[in-house]
Every structure is written in C-alpha cells, then in structure tokens.
Amino acid sequence: MSEDIITLLKENVIQGRKTQDDEGIDEELTGPGVVELTQSALDHDISPAVIIKQGLTAGMQVVGEKFSTKEYFIPDMLASAEAVGAAMDILKPLLEASNVETKGKFAIVTVKGDIHDIGKNIVAILLKGAGYEVNDLGADVPTEKIVEIVREYKPDYLGLSALLTTTMVAMGEVIEALKENGLRDKVKVLIGGAAVSNEYAKEIGADAYCVDGFEAIRVLDACQEAKA
Amino acid sequence: MPREGILIDTPFERMTKEQVEKIHQASMEILIDPGLICFNQRATEMFNSNGAQVTPVSPSDHPCWLVKIPEKLVLDALDNAPKTVKLGARNPHNSLIMKGEEPRVFFITGSETNIWLDVEFPTYVKKSDPDTEIMVPEFKPRRGTVADLCQSAHVCEHLETLDGYIRTVNIQDKDITEDNKDVNKFFASLNNTTKHVMSGLTSLSQLDNVVNMAKLIVGGEEELKANPIISFITCLVKSPLQFVDDTTETFIEICRRALPIVVSSSPQAGSTAPIKEAGIMAQINAEVLAGITLSQLVNKGTPVIYGSVPVRARMDTLGDSYGAVETSQYNIDCVQMARFYKLPNYSTSGVCDTKTPGTQASVERLFSDILITLSGPQYLHCAYGLLDCNSVFCLLQAVLDDAHFQMIRFFLKPPRINETEIAETLKQIREVAATPQKLYISYIRRVMRSGELSAPYPFEGDGEADNVFALAYQKMQQLLSKPVEHIDQATTSKIFREIPGILPRLNVYEEGR
Numbered sequence: 105m106s107e108d109i110i111t112l113l114k115e116n117v118i119q120g121r122k123t124q125d126d127e128g129i130d131e132e133l134t135g136p137g138v139v140e141l142t143q144s145a146l147d148h149d150i151s152p153a154v155i156i157k158q159g160l161t162a163g164m165q166v167v168g169e170k171f172s173t174k175e176y177f178i179p180d181m182l183a184s185a186e187a188v189g190a191a192m193d194i195l196k197p198l199l200e201a202s203n204v205e206t207k208g209k210f211a212i213v214t215v216k217g218d219i220h221d222i223g224k225n226i227v228a229i230l231l232k233g234a235g236y237e238v239n240d241l242g243a244d245v246p247t248e249k250i251v252e253i254v255r256e257y258k259p260d261y262l263g264l265s266a267l268l269t270t271t272m273v274a275m276g277e278v279i280e281a282l283k284e285n286g287l288r289d290k291v292k293v294l295i296g297g298a299a300v301s302n303e304y305a306k307e308i309g310a311d312a313y314c315v316d317g318f319e320a321i322r323v324l325d326a327c328q329e330a331k332a
Numbered sequence: 333m334p335r336e337g338i339l340i341d342t343p344f345e346r347m348t349k350e351q352v353e354k355i356h357q358a359s360m361e362i363l364i365d366p367g368l369i370c371f372n373q374r375a376t377e378m379f380n381s382n383g384a385q386v387t388p389v390s391p392s393d394h395p396c397w398l399v400k401i402p403e404k405l406v407l408d409a410l411d412n413a414p415k416t417v418k419l420g421a422r423n424p425h426n427s428l429i430m431k432g433e434e435p436r437v438f439f440i441t442g443s444e445t446n447i448w449l450d451v452e453f454p455t456y457v458k459k460s461d462p463d464t465e466i467m468v469p470e471f472k473p474r475r476g477t478v479a480d481l482c483q484s485a486h487v488c489e490h491l492e493t494l495d496g497y498i499r500t501v502n503i504q505d506k507d508i509t510e511d512n513k514d515v516n517k518f519f520a521s522l523n524n525t526t527k528h529v530m531s532g533l534t535s536l537s538q539l540d541n542v543v544n545m546a547k548l549i550v551g552g553e554e555e556l557k558a559n560p561i562i563s564f565i566t567c568l569v570k571s572p573l574q575f576v577d578d579t580t581e582t583f584i585e586i587c588r589r590a591l592p593i594v595v596s597s598s599p600q601a602g603s604t605a606p607i608k609e610a611g612i613m614a615q616i617n618a619e620v621l622a623g624i625t626l627s628q629l630v631n632k633g634t635p636v637i638y639g640s641v642p643v644r645a646r647m648d649t650l651g652d653s654y655g656a657v658e659t660s661q662y663n664i665d666c667v668q669m670a671r672f673y674k675l676p677n678y679s680t681s682g683v684c685d686t687k688t689p690g691t692q693a694s695v696e697r698l699f700s701d702i703l704i705t706l707s708g709p710q711y712l713h714c715a716y717g718l719l720d721c722n723s724v725f726c727l728l729q730a731v732l733d734d735a736h737f738q739m740i741r742f743f744l745k746p747p748r749i750n751e752t753e754i755a756e757t758l759k760q761i762r763e764v765a766a767t768p769q770k771l772y773i774s775y776i777r778r779v780m781r782s783g784e785l786s787a788p789y790p791f792e793g794d795g796e797a798d799n800v801f802a803l804a805y806q807k808m809q810q811l812l813s814k815p816v817e818h819i820d821q822a823t824t825s826k827i828f829r830e831i832p833g834i835l836p837r838l839n840v841y842e843e844g845r
Contacts, residue, residue: 120777127778179776186774225769240768 106150110159113141113191117163118170120183122190129180138187142194152195152204156235160188164233182226185233192232206237207328212263213250214243215278218271223297223316227263230317236261236324247274251281254291261324264310266297275300276308294323334418334427335495338744340435343708345668346661352672355665358614359621360403367400368573368622372580378629379405394577406621409628415674417592417635419496419711420559422549423526423817427559428496428711430637430676435708438495439737441488441730442680442713442722444502444532448476449688449719449726451805469801471688473724476501478508478520478835480725483812485524487727488716490811493737496528497521498565500717500725505835512833514538518545518562519827519834523819530563530594536582538833543589545831548823556591563592565639565678568626569619571599575626583623587630594678594711595623596639600652601662603645609658613665616642620666624675637711639678640666646685652721654683655696663700664707671708679709682733687720689729689801698736705740728801731808735790742786 112135119128121137136144138160145155167184170176192206199206212228214221221243232238239257241250254262266272275295282288292311295304296319305313314320347355369389370376376397380386385400419428428438450472458464484500499517508516513534521529522545533539546562547553568583570576586593597619599605605612620638627634642662646653653659663679670677681704684696701714714737715722717730764772779785790807793799819827821841828839836843 126774129777129781177780179773179780182773183777221769222771225771226773229769 106145106148109141109145109148109150110154112136113138113145113155113159114163114166116141117160117184117187118166120167120180120187122183122187126183126187139190139194142191146194146198152198152202155191155195160191161235164188178226182229182233185230187233188235189229189232189238192235192237196237207235208237208260208324209239209258210236210261210263210324211239211241211250211253211257211259212265213241213245213253214265214267215250215271215274216244216246217274218266218268219243220267220297221265223267224263224265227265227296227314227317227320230321231324234321234325247277247281250278251285251287254282254287255285259291261327262291262293263314263320264293264295266295266299269299272297272299272304275310279309292327294320296320333425334429335425335438337428337436337438337495337710338705338741340437340706340708340744341746343435343667343671344664344703344706346664347668352668355610355613355617355669356672358610359618360406362573362614362618363401363403363406363622365400366573367398368569368575368619369396370399370575370580371396371577372575372584374584375399375575375580375626378626382629399575401622401625405629406625409625410621410673410675412628412632413624413675414633414635415676417637417676418560419528419530419563419592420550420556420561421496421526421528422522422561422819424559426495426527428528430710432671432674432676432710434710435671436710437705437708437712438710439493439705439712439714439716440496440528440530441484441494441498441500441716442683443715443718444499445718445723445725446476446502446504447473447720447724448480448501449473449724449729451726451728451801453802453805467802469689469728469805471726475504476725477505478503478516478838481517481520482524482838484717484725484727484730485521485529486816487730487808487811489525489527489816490814491716491730491734493734493741494527494716496530496711497525498713499529499531500730507835510535511537512835515541515545515831515833516835516838518542519831519838522546522549522561523824523838523840524816526817528563529561530565532565532567533582533586536578536585539582539585539589541831541833543591545827548826548830549819560592560635563594563637565594565596566623567596567598568623569595569597571597571604571619572615573619573622575622580626583626584630587627587634587636590631590634592635592637593627594637594639595620595627596641596678597623598641598643601642601644601658602647603650605642607645609661609665612642612662613669616640616662616666617669636675637678638666638670638673638675640670641680641713642666653685654680654700654721655685655692657699659683660700660703663704663709667704667707667709676710678711678713679704679707680713680715681705682715683718683721684715685721687724689719689726689732693719693729694732694736697733701733701736702740705744727808728804731804731811732791732800735804738787738790748784 121128123137302313415432453467566583601612643652644656644658681700682697686692791800791803
C-alpha cells in the first residue's frame with residue numbers, strides 16, 4: 105500500500121497534477137493529485153524523508169530528464185514544481201519538528217522601482233519545487249526592506265530581479281546596503297533579469313548571474329554541494 | 333473524404349471589380365485584334381468551323397494561320413467548362429475537389445527541373461583554433477534520374493503540408509528515351525506517392541500508355557473518370573499569342589479523353605509580354621482563354637484549369653525573375669481573373685531566383701508563398717524544392733519549404749473566438765487575478781498538447797548555432813526511411829506486362845529484373 109502511494113505520488117509529480125482537480129498530460133490519470141497523495145502518505149505513516157526522496161524528488165528527476173530531451177516544456181516543469189512546492193508546504197511543519205533541514209533558504213525579490221515579476225515568480229516556483237524554502241518578497245521592494253528581511257529571515261541565498269536598465273542599478277544599492285549593515289557575508293546574492301548579465305554581476309559584486317530558473321537551481325545546488 | 337486544403341475566408345485581391353472587367357475586355361479585344369497565330373491545323377479547323385475568323389499566314393517556314401476568336405465563342409466555352417474539377421488520387425482521401433468560386437487552396441510541388449542538387453556536409457576546421465569545427469553544407473548539381481524522381485515523390489508523400497505532386501525532376505538516365513520517358517515518369521511518381529500526380533507529356537505517342545497505366549491502377553475506364561489519379565499540364569500557347577503545333581496536338585488528344593488538364597501560359601513581362609501590369613495581364617488572360625476555348629471546342633465539359641505562370645524579366649539578363657515582387661502581383665491578378673470566370677486556378681508561388689538553399693531563397697519563397705496563398709488559388713504550384721527559377725530541384729529545400737507551409741497553414745486557421753472560449757477565458761482571468769503570482773502558465777499545457785499552439789521552427793539550433801540545414805537533412809533522411817505505400821504487386825505485374833517501356837529496376841517486387 106505504501107509503495108503504491110509513493111509510486112502514484114511520483115507519477116503525479118511527473119504529470120504535474122497538484123490536486124485531484126488538475127489535468128495531467130495523460131488524460132486517463134485521475135484521482136488524487138500530489139497534495140492529496142502527500143497527505144495520504146503521511147496518514148499511512150510514511151516518513152517525510154521517504155515522501156521527498158522516493159516520491160517528490162524522484163518524480164522531479166524524471167521531469168528534468170523529459171525537459172532536457174524536449175519532451176517537456178517549461179509549463180510542464182512549472183506544473184510539476186508547483187505540485188512539489190505544495191507538497192513541501194504540507195511537509196514543512198513536520199520537517200521542522202524533526203529538525204530536518206530543507207536544502208536551503210532562498211529569499212527572492214524584484215528590486216525598487218521595478219514591477220516586473222514574471223521571471224521572479226517562475227524562479228520562485230522552480231526553486232520551491234527543487235526543495236528550497238522560498239520566501240517571495242514581491243516586486244518594487246525598497247532596499248531597506250530587503251536588508252531587514254535578510255537580517256530577520258536569515259536566508260542562505262538572496263535573488264534580486266530587474267527587467268529594466270533603469271532599475272538594475274538598485275541591485276548594486278542592495279549589495280552596498282548589505283555591506284553597510286554587516287550582512288554581505290551572511291548571504292549569497294544571485295541576480296537575474298533581462299537587463300543584467302554575468303559582467304554586471306561582477307561589476308556590482310554579486311555572487312552569480314542566473315540566466316533563468318534552471319540556472320538558479322544549478323547554482324544553488326552547486327553551492328549546497330560545496331557546503332557539504 | 334477528400335483533402336481539406338485551406339479555405340481562405342476573405343481572399344486578398346489587388347484589382348477592383350472594374351479593373352478585372354477592363355482586363356477581360358482588353359483580352360477579348362486581343363483575341364480579335366491581333367488574334368493568335370496557330371501552328372496546329374486541327375485546332376485551326378475547329379476554330380474555323382465554330383465561327384472564328386481564320387486566314388493563312390504567308391510566307392512562313394511552317395504552315396500557320398491567324399485565328400481571330402470572337403467573344404461569343406469564348407463566353408460559350410466559359411459556360412461549358414466545369415466550375416468544379418476533381419483531381420483524384422491512389423488514396424481517395426488524397427483527392428482534391430477544386431471549385432472555381434471557392435478559394436480553397438491546395439499546395440502542390442512543381443515543375444520539371446533538369447538539375448538535381450545533392451547535399452553533403454563536409455567539416456571545416458578553424459585555422460586559428462583547430463579545436464573548433466563546423467559542418468558546412470555543400471551543394472552538388474547533377475542531371476536528374478528516375479531514381480531521384482522516386483525519391484522526390486517518396487519524400488513528398490510524407491510532407492504533411494503537400495496536397496499533390498507534380499513531377500519535380502526531368503529523368504535523364506541513359507536508358508530513358510523520348511518514347512519511354514512518359515511511362516517511366518508517371519510510374520515512378522504514382523508508385524511512390526498516393527497523392528494526385530500531374531505532369532506534362534513528352535511524347536503524344538505515349539498518352540494512351542500513360543492513361544492505360546492509370547486505368548490499371550484504379551480498375552478501369554469508368555473508375556478513372558470517377559477518380560482521375562493523373563492530370564496534365566500543357567503550355568499550348570507560347571507567348572506572345574501563338575498556338576504551338578505539337579503541344580496543341582497533345583492538348584487536343586488529352587481533351588478528347590476528358591482528363592483534367594491545365595491550360596497554362598507563362599509570358600515574361602518585358603520580353604514576351606508587355607512590361608506593364610495591364611499589358612501582361614491582358615495578354616496572359618487572352619492566351620489562357622484561347623486555350624480554354626479550344627478545350628471546350630474539342631470536347632465540351634473537359635475539366636480544365638486556368639493556369640497562370642506569369643513572370644517579370646530580370647533587367648540584368650532578361651531571364652525570368654520569379655523572385656521579383658511584380659511576379660507575385662501578376663499571379664494574384666490571375667487568381668482574380670480565374671475567380672471572375674468561376675474556374676479553378678493553377679497559380680505559382682515559391683519559385684526563387686537564387687541557386688542554392690539559404691537566406692535569399694527563404695525570403696523570396698516565403699514572400700510569394702504567403703501572399704499568393706492569401707489570394708486563394710485552388711491549385712498552388714508552390715515550388716517545393718525548386719531553385720534557380722525552375723532549373724534545380726533540391727530535396728533538402730523541399731523539407732525546408734514544408735516548414736514554411738506549416739506556418740502558413742497554421743496562420744490561416746479561423747479565429748478561435750466563440751461563446752465557450754470567452755466563458756472559459758473569463759473564468760481563467762478571474763482565477764488568476766486572485767492568485768499572488770498572477771500567471772496563466774498552468775492553463776497552457778492542455779492547449780499546448782491539443783495542437784492549438786503553433787510549433788516552433790523545426791530546424792532551430794541550440795543557442796546561437798545555425799543548424800538549419802543539418803537538421804532539415806536529418807528530417808529528410810527520416811522521411812526517406814519511412815515506407816511508402818507502393819502500387820500492389822498484382823497491379824504492378826499487370827502494368828509491367830501491358831505497358832511497354834517501364835524500366836525493370838522500377839519494379840519494387842523485383843519481377844523481371
């Protein structure tokens with residue numbers, strides 16, 4: 105029974121069905137989605153570690169393979185990541201109670217003066233689906249507020265997003281403000297958005313430039329591995 | 333169910349109704365003054381006995397007559413010509429029903445080229461960085477063969493945007509003669525595609541062999557009438573205004589057998605037709621109408637297609653310039669003229685001036701392909717694979733063209749706006765507006781897999797790499813490796829027994845080799 109639930113959970117991650125109301129790719133797959141199956145797994149005393157490893161992560165691995173062979177596209181990847189993110193919300197209190205750490209804490213924000221948040225939202229969904237604890241601070245966020253969040257929430261990573269050449273300068277301001285407040289070495293800063301580049305990341309002293317959400321996952325996973 | 337083609341809701345037209353009528357009137361005047369020179373005696377006699385004014389032209393190297401065709405004769409012929417023409421196919425689902433008043437477009441290959449262009453991909457190493465290698469396509473021209481024709485029909489069978497097949501390459505094998513060329517080109521085409529096959533005829537002596545072959549394939553004379561799997565194209569009027577003897581004779585015999593036939597004219601604005609639009613239009617229309625009139629005098633009710641291949645002259649060589657913008661204008665005008673007469677139209681697009689696949693070829697082809705498709709001709713010779721005007725055929729180019737036509741077909745789908753769509757969309761907008769992320773991405777997937785979204789360009793490389801040719805070549809190889817439905821073994825045996833001249837190597841069942 106437990107194996108059946110985990111198998112079904114993995115399949116629903118692959119299909120990108122967050123809840124029982126969602127359509128997957130295979131129209132014949134109905135019934136409970138990832139949210140319901142995660143709850144059901146817990147009800148059957150399956151440990152969060154098994155749910156994550158054999159259900160959620162195993163499913164996302166297949167999704168990643170299908171994406172790399174162009175069988176899946178970004179909407180498929182996002183649907184699966186969203187489903188995994190919803191499952192992680194259910195598991196989070198249990199993980200905290202048992203002192204199991206997530207892969208890492210990630211705060212993401214579109215900087216002051218910029219209201220464009222599509223890219224930032226997609227990165228947030230993908231990272232959550234990849235097992236990171238994501239705190240999405242929203243768009244057009246003042247530098248002071250970002251500093252405050254870093255101080256209080258203590259993220260391992262801070263993602264700064266900007267679409268416009270006129271607003272990307274705020275990224276440099278954030279990094280300077282972090283330095284002034286003695287927080288720069290507490291958090292790795294990643295930048296992304298149409299206006300910025302690898303060169304710009306170096307220029308303002310960011311730790312990395314990520315061209316998209318997949319690059320962000322690669323960068324964060326590499327940092328995690330380096331930590332380990 | 334025949335093939336659907338693409339119905340153009342509101343065809344793009346350049347001429348006003350008044351301009352169309354002016355061209356018609358000018359053509360009527362041309363048919364009387366100066367009239368046409370006719371080098372074919374039977375045609376002259378038919379015109380003469382039906383009220384045309386005929387006078388011998390002398391002195392002349394060949395006997396010929398000046399034929400002045402009165403308007404009434406033309407109008408009677410236009411009345412008698414069928415307004416709907418069916419082109420059948422070995423697979424009846426590939427039949428084409430062409431109605432003169434309905435702008436439903438079918439995409440067909442085109443023309444007979446002498447040269448076949450092979451493609452190879454040699455590797456080049458960067459001198460300053462020997463680790464960097466690139467593969468650059470190399471195009472090698474050679475004379476076309478019957479094996480090439482089989483290959484071309486095979487690939488075109490699998491190109492989904494193609495509705496029919498005009499033999500693409502002139503077969504020039506050593507064992508091909510004037511007397512066996514027709515049976516071999518028709519057999520090679522029919523045996524490798526289940527779509528409609530059209531061709532010109534090289535030798536009138538072979539007409540009955542070709543027709544008998546078609547009868548054997550469909551099961552008899554009545555069956556061929558119901559499902560004409562072959563049709564012919566003839567350029568019986570050479571511009572300006574001359575009925576050619578041998579082609580007119582062939583034309584008469586095809587009309588007598590009541591098989592579908594295209595009356596085509598291909599004047600060149602600047603040399604064999606006036607350079608101005610009004611001039612080439614009045615002349616080409618007169619030439620086509622003269623042919624249509626003859627078709628109905630030979631055999632009332634002959635299924636005839638208004639064929640137009642007008643072209644502008646290049647100013648540097650006085651050769652054809654199919655890539656010239658005016659060439660597209662003339663073609664669209666001709667589509668309008670055919671529609672004015674309620675006859676199905678054979679039109680031309682996609683022919684390009686450039687000699688090899690590449691940027692110029694794509695620009696020239698796509699420009700005319702889009703515009704002429706929008707004008708709504710029924711039978712669009714869209715030059716799959718043709719290069720260097722009509723001189724070269726390249727299978728790789730045909731595969732590239734298929735990608736263009738997939739885009740055009742998608743673009744011409746009707747708008748998807750109705751009560752259900754609006755209701756569903758409003759629900760989505762309200763749902764998304766209530767979420768923090770405000771993204772519609774989760775609704776994409778069903779649409780993405782339903783075929784409602786256009787596909788990306790199929791030969792897009794990774795990153796900045798331009799791998800278009802290499803990827804198209806891969807696709808070409810895939811298509812060649814897919815089987816085609818050949819004519820069955822019993823019928824093939826019958827054809828080889830009863831139709832003389834077909835090369836034994838074309839028998840896929842290896843009988844008689």
